[in-house]
Amino acid sequence: MTTHALPQPTRAELAILRVLWKQGPSTVRQVHELLRGTQDKDTGYTTVLKLLQNMTEKGIVQRDESERTHVYEAALSETRTQRDLLRDLMDRAFGGSATSVVAQALSMKRASAEELAEIRRLLDAHEKRGK
Amino acid sequence: MTTHALPQPTRAELAILRVLWKQGPSTVRQVHELLRGTQDKDTGYTTVLKLLQNMTEKGIVQRDESERTHVYEAALSETRTQRDLLRDLMDRAFGGSATSVVAQALSMKRASAEELAEIRRLLDAHEKRGK
DNA sequence: AAGAGTCAACGACGCTTGTCGTAGATGTCC
DNA sequence: GGACATCTACGACAAGCGTCGTTGACTCTT
Numbered sequence: 001m002t003t004h005a006l007p008q009p010t011r012a013e014l015a016i017l018r019v020l021w022k023q024g025p026s027t028v029r030q031v032h033e034l035l036r037g038t039q040d041k042d043t044g045y046t047t048v049l050k051l052l053q054n055m056t057e058k059g060i061v062q063r064d065e066s067e068r069t070h071v072y073e074a075a076l077s078e079t080r081t082q083r084d085l086l087r088d089l090m091d092r093a094f095g096g097s098a099t100s101v102v103a104q105a106l107s108m109k110r111a112s113a114e115e116l117a118e119i120r121r122l123l124d125a126h127e128k129r130g131k
Numbered sequence: 132m133t134t135h136a137l138p139q140p141t142r143a144e145l146a147i148l149r150v151l152w153k154q155g156p157s158t159v160r161q162v163h164e165l166l167r168g169t170q171d172k173d174t175g176y177t178t179v180l181k182l183l184q185n186m187t188e189k190g191i192v193q194r195d196e197s198e199r200t201h202v203y204e205a206a207l208s209e210t211r212t213q214r215d216l217l218r219d220l221m222d223r224a225f226g227g228s229a230t231s232v233v234a235q236a237l238s239m240k241r242a243s244a245e246e247l248a249e250i251r252r253l254l255d256a257h258e259k260r261g262k
Numbered sequence: 263a264a265g266a267g268t269c270a271a272c273g274a275c276g277c278t279t280g281t282c283g284t285a286g287a288t289g290t291c292c
Numbered sequence: 293g294g295a296c297a298t299c300t301a302c303g304a305c306a307a308g309c310g311t312c313g314t315t316g317a318c319t320c321t322t
Contacts, residue, residue, distance in 0.1 A: 105229045
């Protein structure tokens with residue numbers, strides 16, 4: 001086992017990761033400004049820097065310091081991270097039942113008609129592949 | 132606005148809530164012992180007591196202190212809490228997309244054949260009701 | 263080359279979480 | 293009524309998190 005299972009990102013770290021996934025490799029300043037756009041919270045520049053440094057320490061982002069202005073990049077894919085986070089919540093709150101998770105997801109009115117159709121397609125594809 | 136939107140339970144608090152949901156109203160000692168059964172972690176009696184006191188303070192559980200040995204009960208239903216937690220994760224990590232959540236849930240091999248059938252039934256029921 | 267701007271690094275502070283030790287109150291048993 | 297057990301309450305503590313202020317290094321402009 002060489003995969004060390006990186007620590008879960010915290011709330012603030014996840015917000016930064018989302019910027020990194022959307023924008024690709026970015027500098028501290030870029031992350032800071034993009035974050036201001038998508039957040040109601042107003043986070044200071046040095047706070048973002050510190051968070052990025054912590055995340056580098058933990059290995060959840062990678063840093064290119066070949067230039068004076070460092071460039072940060074997410075170490076794990078968005079999909080992978082989503083899976084880890086959902087797995088964790090599923091175990092902690094849903095007794096490990098994927099069915100319960102789906103049931104709750106559907107019960108939220110965010111699930112529109114198009115979303116339902118999309119989910120049905122996913123289900124079909126998954127069932128066929130599972131055969 | 133009388134609904135104050137109770138704070139999210141922490142990891143340790145959620146573990147306790149799960150005992151409460153399964154066993155119904157319980158004393159500290161009962162929670163402590165049941166927890167020892169379902170957890171690998173060995174949590175001390177006073178730790179459980181303190182957690183329960185904190186949770187009472189936050190309003191996450193309700194305490195009946197009519198007897199010397201207090202009895203604790205979850206203030207919110209399991210389903211309601213699951214919904215709140217999933218909503219939060221969906222917003223923070225999935226951009227609010229229920230479809231993405233379902234896709235990730237399905238991608239975990241926990242989803243067995245029976246689970247898939249169950250999910251399909253949920254989907255049918257939900258679609259019909261939405262009509 | 264001086265001054266202004268940009269940047270990473272360092273250290274600190276307040277808060278929350280989870281962990282108990284200890285004390286004090288309330289029973290129970292002989 | 294004394295000894296012992298059980299239970300809650302109080303307070304402390306370490307670790308993690310999110311927040312910055314400050315400092316020193318580097319760069320650019322004039």
